[in-house]
Amino acid sequence: MAMLVFGGTGGLGRELARQARAAGERVTAAGSRDADLRRFGEVEALVGRVRPKVVINAGYRQDDWAATADGAAHVAVAAVRAGARLVHVSSDAVFSGADGTFDEACVPVPATMYGAAKAAAETAVRAVDAGAVVARTSLIVGDASTVIVARVHALAAGTGDGLLFTDDFRCPVHVQDLAAALLELAASPYAGVHHVAGPDAVSRYELGLLIAARDGLDASRLRAGSRAAAGVGGAGDIRLDGVLTRSRLSTRLRGAAEFLSAA
Template structure:
C-alpha cells in the first residue's frame, strides 16, 4: 500500500462496509481489517487479518499499510473479550497510528453516559458509563486521547440502514411481524443515524483537521418504542404490533437518555438527518405514526 490510503478497521462490519463503499465512490485507495474470515472480500480493497488483542499485530498491520487515515470502527459488544478488544485494542490502534503519522478517526458511542442528564449530551459531558460496553468505550476514548491527542473521537448512536438492513432494525421488525415478543423501551432515548449519512460525515471529517470529541448522531431524538413504530410503518407492517415497555424491566442497568447534541457538527457543515427525513427521502414514510 502507498501512503495515500485509508485503513478501515472492522471492514466487514455494518459501518465498515458503508465506509468502504463510499470511499470507493470517491476514488480513495482503501485497506481494511477483519478478525473472523468473512465469506467474501471486496477485491479492490487490501484486506488484512487483525486481532486487536495483540498490540504487535496492530503495529505490524498499520506499519505495513502506512495509511494516511485510519477510521477505527472495530469493536466487540458482548463477548468475554469486550474490554480487551473494544477498550485496550483502541489504545493499540491509537498508538500505532501516532507512530506512523496517520490521521485517526475513532468511533465511540452514546452509551458512555449514565443516561440521567436532562437534555442532550454535548461534547463537553464526561463519560460515566453504567454498562460493560459503555465502560469499554469510555476506556477506549481515554486511551485514544492519551496516545493520539490529534485524533477525532466520534460519539454516535444507533446506526441503521436498509441495504442490507441493520441488526437493530431487524430486531424491531421481527417484533412487528410477530416473530419476537420483546418490548421496546418507551424511556430509552437515542438519536438513530442513517449509515450513509454517518459514513459521508466520517470521510469528510477525515479530510479535516478537527480533533477531540464530536457528536455525529441523527437529528431526531426518539425512544426505542417510537423508532420501532416508525420502522414498522416504513416496511408496511402494523406499528401497533410494537409493544412498549420501560427500562426498569431490564435485568441489567441501561442508560435511559442517550440523546446527543449535534450542534457542533451542524455548525461545521455536517449533514446528519433525523429518521423521519431519511424515511421520507427513501419513499418509505408519508404520514406520521
C-alpha cells in the same frame, strides 16, 4: 490516498469503504480475520502493510473489554507510529442518561460495562494521539443488516422476543450520513470529541414504528413497554447534543423521521 478501516466488515465499516472508494480512495476494510484488535502485534503488522494516511476505527465487540478498550489503544499507537490521521468511533453509551442531553464537553459517566469500555477507549485514544477525532454516535440505522433494524424485523416477524422501550431515548443516525461525516472529519483539521448523531431524539419504540412503516412491516407486533417497569438497568435517556459538530460539517445529519419516511 490509502485508508484503513478497522471494523470494516460491519455495516458502518462497509459503508465507509463504499463511500471512500467511490471518491477514489484506496481502502482496506479489515475485519477480525485480518487483525485481532486484542493483539497489538497483529494491528501494527496490518498498519505496516497498508501504510495508510487515514485510519478509522469502527471496530468493537459489545461484550469484550479487550477488543473495545485495549483494541482502541492498539489502533491509536499503531496509527501514530505510522503517521496516520486517526478517527475513532465511540458511542453515546459512555453516558448514563441521568441528565438527558450531553454535548461534546460532558464527562463520560457510563452505566454499562460496554459504556465503560467505550469511555476507556476514548481516554486511551486521546492520550496517545491528541490530534485524533473521537466521534460519538448513537443508534445506527440502515438496511436490515444493521442491528436495530434487524431487531425490529425479527419482532415484526414473530421470530424475536422482547419490548421496544418507550422511555429509552436516542438520536438515531443513518449509516450513510454517519459514514459521510466521518470521512469529512478525517479530511478536516479538527481534533477531539465530536457528536455525530441525528438532531432528533426518539424512543426505541417510536424508532421501531418508523422502521416498520418504511419497510412495510406489521407494526402491531411491536410490543411497547418501559425500561422502568421491566426492571431493566442501563441508560435510558441519552440525547447527544451535536450542534457544535454539525456547525463544522457540510454533511447534513438527518433526523430519524426524515430518513425513515415511508416510500
